[in-house]
Amino acid sequence: MTPTLAPQPFQEEGYDASDAQQLELPGDDEKARLAADPIFRLERRQEQATQAAAGKRELSDLLEMQHLRSADSNGYKLNKELKRRMRSGKKEAAALNSRCAGAGGGAQHCA
Numbered sequence: 001m002t003p004t005l006a007p008q009p010f011q012e013e014g015y016d017a018s019d020a021q022q023l024e025l026p027g028d029d030e031k032a033r034l035a036a037d038p039i040f041r042l043e044r045r046q047e048q049a050t051q052a053a054a055g056k057r058e059l060s061d062l063l064e065m066q067h068l069r070s071a072d073s074n075g076y077k078l079n080k081e082l083k084r085r086m087r088s089g090k091k092e093a094a095a096l097n098s099r100c101a102g103a104g105g106g107a108q109h110c111a
Contacts, residue, residue, distance in 0.1 A: 017024040026034065034041050 034044060
């Protein structure tokens with residue numbers, strides 16, 4: 001006999017813009033208060049300026065990280081080019097050695 005599973009109740013999840021790090025649009029009450037109260041409007045502007053400064057610092061940090069990562073990728077490209085040159089140099093040296101060995105003189109006498 002197989003056990004029967006009881007149906008699970010649905011869990012309702014709410015959405016909060018601050019949790020999603022999104023800007024919250026002002027509601028009708030806040031819009032009316034912004035229009036009527038100059039002190040509230042000033043406080044709101046200062047709060048937005050503080051948030052903008054924090055966002056600017058965060059954006060600056062992200063851009064710096066991106067720059068460092070691209071510098072790493074440039075290092076990868078330079079290393080790749082260096083390895084390519086070393087392999088081609090080894091192939092040329094091996095070809096020169098085989099030509100000189102075929103001539104019977106060895107690498108010392110072949111220039």
